Amino acid sequence: MNRRTLLASAALAMSLGGAALAQDTTKACFVYVGPIGDGGWTYQHHQGALAVQEAYGDKVEIAWQESVPEGADAERVLTQMALSGCNIIFTTSFGYMDATNAVAAKFPDIKFEHATGYKREHPNVATYDARFYEGRAVLGHIAGKMTKSNKIGYIASFPIPEVIQGINSYYLHAKKVNPDVELVVTWAYTWFDPSKEADAARAMIDQGVDVIAAHTDSTAPLGEAAKENGAVIGFGQASDMAAFKPSPRVASIIDNWAPYYVKRVGAVMDGTWEQGASWAGMPEGEVVIGEITEAVPADVKAEAEAMIAAITAGEYHPFTGPINKADGSAWLAEGEVADDGTLAGMNFYVEGITAEIPN
Amino acid sequence: MDLSAINPILLVASIMVSATPILLAALGEMVVEKSGVLNLGVEGMMITGAVVGFVVAVASGLPVLGFVAGALAAAVLSLSFGVLTQYLLSNQVATGLGLTMVGLGLSALIGKPYEGVKAPTLPKLDLGPLSDLPVVGRMLFSHDVMVYLSLLLVVAVWAFLKFTRAGLILRAVGESHDSAHALGYKVVRVRMAAIFFGGACAGLGGAYLSLVRVPQWTEGLTAGAGWIALAIVVFASWRAGRVLVGAYLFGGITVLQLNLQAAGAQVPVALLSMSPYLITILVLVLISARGVHGAPASLGRSFHASH
Amino acid sequence: MIRLEKRPTPSRLWTAVTPVFAVLATMLVGGALFGFLGADPFEAIRTIFWDPLFHPQFAAYSRPQLLVKAGPLILIAIGLSIGFRAGIWNIGAEGQYIMGAVVGAAAGLALYPSDSVLVFPLMILAGALGGWAWAMIPAVLKTRFGTNEILVSLMLVYVAQTILASVSSGLLRNPEGMGFPGSRNFKQWDAAHNAEIIAGTGMHWGVAAALIAVIAAYVLMARHIQGFNIRLTGEAPRAARFAGVSPTRIVVLCLGISGALAGLAGLFEVTGPAGQITIDFNSNYGFTAIIVAFLGRLHPIGILLAGLLMALTYIGGELAQLMLGVPGASIQLFQGMLLFFLLATDVFTNYRVRIGAKGVA
Secondary structure (H helix, E strand, O other): OOOOOHHHHHHHHHHHHHOOOOOOOEEEEEEOOOOHHHOOHHHHHHHHHHHHHHHHHHHEEEEEEOOOOOOOHHHHHHHHHHHOOOOEEEEOOHHHHHHHHHHHHHOOOOEEEEEOOOOOOOOOEEEEEEOHHHHHHHHHHHHHHHOOOOEEEEEEOOOOHHHHHHHHHHHHHHHHHOOOOEEEEEEOOOOOOHHHHHHHHHHHHHOOOOEEEEOOOOOHHHHHHHOOOOOOEEEEEEOOOHHHOOOOEEEEEEEOOHHHHHHHHHHHHOOOOOOOEEEEOOOOOOEEEEOOOOOOOHHHHHHHHHHHHHHHOOOOOOOEOOEEEOOOOEEEOOOOEOOHHHHHOOOOOEOOOOOOOOO | OOHHHOOHHHHHHHHHHHHHHHHHHHHHHHHHHHOOOOOOOHHHHHHHHHHHHHHHHHHHOOHHHHHHHHHHHHHHHHHHHHHHHHHOOOOHHHHHHHHHHHHHHHHHHHHHHHOOOEOOOOOEOOOOHHHHOOOHHHHHOOOEHHHHHHHHHHHHHHHHHHHOHHHHHHHHHHHOHHHHHHOOOOHHHHHHHHHHHHHHHHHHHHHHHHHHHOOEOOOOOOOOHHHHHHHHHHHOOOOHHHHHHHHHHHHHHHHHHHHHHHOOOOOOHHHHHHHHHHHHHHHHHHHHHOOOOOOOOOOOOOOOOOO | OEEEEEOOOOOHHHHHHHHHHHHHHHHHHHHHHHHHOOOOHHHHHHHHHOHHHHOOOOHHHHHHHHHHHHHHHHHHHHHHHHHHHOOOOOOOHHHHHHHHHHHHHHHHHHOOOOOOOOHHHHHHHHHHHHHHHHHHHHHHHHHHHOOOHHHHHHHHHHHHHHHHHHHHOOOOOOOOOOOOOOOOOHHHOHHHOOOEOOOOOOOEHHHHHHHHHHHHHHHHHHHOHHHHHHHHHHHOHHHHHHOOOOHHHHHHHHHHHHHHHHHHHHHHHHHOOOOOOOOOOOOOHHHHHHHHHHHOOOOHHHHHHHHHHHHHHHHHHHHHHHHHOOOHHHHHHHHHHHHHHHHHHOHHHHEEEEEOOOOOO
């Protein structure tokens, strides 16, 4: 993955700023919730934006804005983007949902794409999300196989459906290959706070957890795992976090928005854009498992790769019954597959996770 | 719930590491405030130390050099605050907040090419037989050099303020700059030195975050640690020993609440999550109810020699 | 030797001229910064300071937005300035802002979907009360136990943030929101919507409240006996005590006012520009307002102007990112520089620069 240097980005900006808004260029705009340099969520969205530029060259112009708060400022930023001549605007965080729809109402000719939300109140609003739980299943499998203490950990951000899906999927697949496995969840109540994430990882390591997955943005949990000289492993989150290869980072779950962004901008260019609700995953290349390193035994790696292949081919759904809810009630019968509606609003743990979801 | 999963030895060990950045920054800020200057720019100085320390450590391959550079860079940045507040007599609160903005912006620009890179980390200090002692060996004698340096610094600052003549002058300047001036002390120079020291300490704390705790550079790395350091100084009633208590208490509750979560304690997570802040308030209330205060009397006031 | 000599009264001329100098200096240095980053310096400066006001494409929209952005900053800063004048350091306006929004929103949502005209006034009341109550914690702790309000108010920001996260995924969650965090949207509920008073002007009730607060604070500080007491407490605490001013009363009054105004700002934002309670609803208005308060020299009119200037750099900064692709961090640095220059040149207002040895008076 190329890390952009400051000057390269500035040079790009120059050439963009100088280009007049000709009729034949399409302008794609991106609103980011964090700084591009967060190394995680926003960084990956920006990689998608750069891929759009790469794919269409001169025919497309991209513009973006970093660190846009989800509160009162979002609507203004979106409106200014619309006024600046953007043809399609990607709003890359859940909190922009209502602002996106409100601005879309005012600019019916501009296409809006909102990430991870569900409201499409106007024909020019589409939503998109990624099936991260597919990737979590693979990580769970590796975790279940690799743990020696039978205690695996998950650093969670906020109790929202996307995070709950991830926890459930991770646990189910660890449990499947290791019935003795126990899941420890800690809630950081933040998306990004390296010190706290490190503390959370340390607390779990001290309590015997030896595989840590994180749903927060920084590399701090991997940094903490690295201090255990190979006894504790973890996974890259959102981006590859390749600096921690081959261990403690033994694999990673990567958000790859590039295919979707390229496709949707292309649709605007040739006039075929339509409203939709995309929820893509491994088959579309939107969720990618980064290199599984040599720290993982060959047979485990082969199994993980087989699972990736099965999910990618559409042959396997990570939430396939029989699965009970944590309260013991039945959720999915034998062979039954979870429907998207339930998954999208998931607010329960599966059987075997003893903790409770906070609220 | 399985509270036996929490190992007190490891808990103490991780508290010491967790509290070190805040301890360093708070200790520096305490000296600044003792001299009568309120610098709210700790967050900005910390993150500058974090990024410069990281860049230098990566470039040189020497973490120690990173710490030195981080401390220096933050100290130099803090001089901008010093010039504004001491020579141009600007308002300290606003200037400090401006310093935070400058630090956050500047650090992000400096750090851009270094995102995703891993820094050489600081090895644990080999303390020979001490590290092999049962219980205390793992708890106290298995850390990196910065943890011990921060503790040493607590003692040094305490001794400096209590026993040395320079420390006395610094306190005098903070209590009453007019009297100190009348006695012939260079108020502005003393304060500039204190600000420089405070910046260096904040820089060390920041570098500890980017080189040991995380250890990577990402924008906004400090995530509010500087604000906590400011609070710790108040908590400590401007005493070195209590800065240590405050930093370890705050770090301790943070680490403990995460440990309780991991152990599956049946306490609402939101409550656990806010516990470090609530308990810090509670303890300060208990302390202050006993009537111990001690903010330097000239804190936050500009000094001008003409009157 | 260069030395400063205190003016007997602040110079009116310099009060007016220094901000202009500061802005010019920022343009120069900031322009160099943007030039270094590869953008056209002139274009960058024009985009930040000129375009939000006069750009044919944006101005019609962004001019009213200046009021929308500045409104909460001014409202909070006015409250803070009163406390700062009395030497009471409320650093936690961010927390009071959050709690005002949460309590106000909760009061409204309890009545959903009533269309009574009383819903919005009730929410305003609850919002002010929420912010006030949150500020009363440091006030009571300070007056009862002598606990330092800097620490308490700051720590309570983090507590408020956790409460915010908790209620937006629990208590106040939109029941029709498919399990996602976030409350109902007040913009879609007329009775609770803080709409523009005159469409297209950006003038919503929060901006109106900010302007009223500016006037009220001016009257309070310049004409009212409590204003005098507040200033006296800040400038000469001992004298104030001898004059019979109760320090307890001043602490409760000042923290109360600043808390209530911050709470109001939160309520007006959540029912207006933001629309809903979400995990990250707050966006540092409470901290930025501290800068606005001091930039305005703790004077109501100054705060009004400072709030507008900050709003201009925010909106201009957004446009610069969008149009020129400069990194967001450079905007932050730019704002910090502007602040530095404004503060640095302030010295000329209160001091004369004398060159030469200290003469005999």
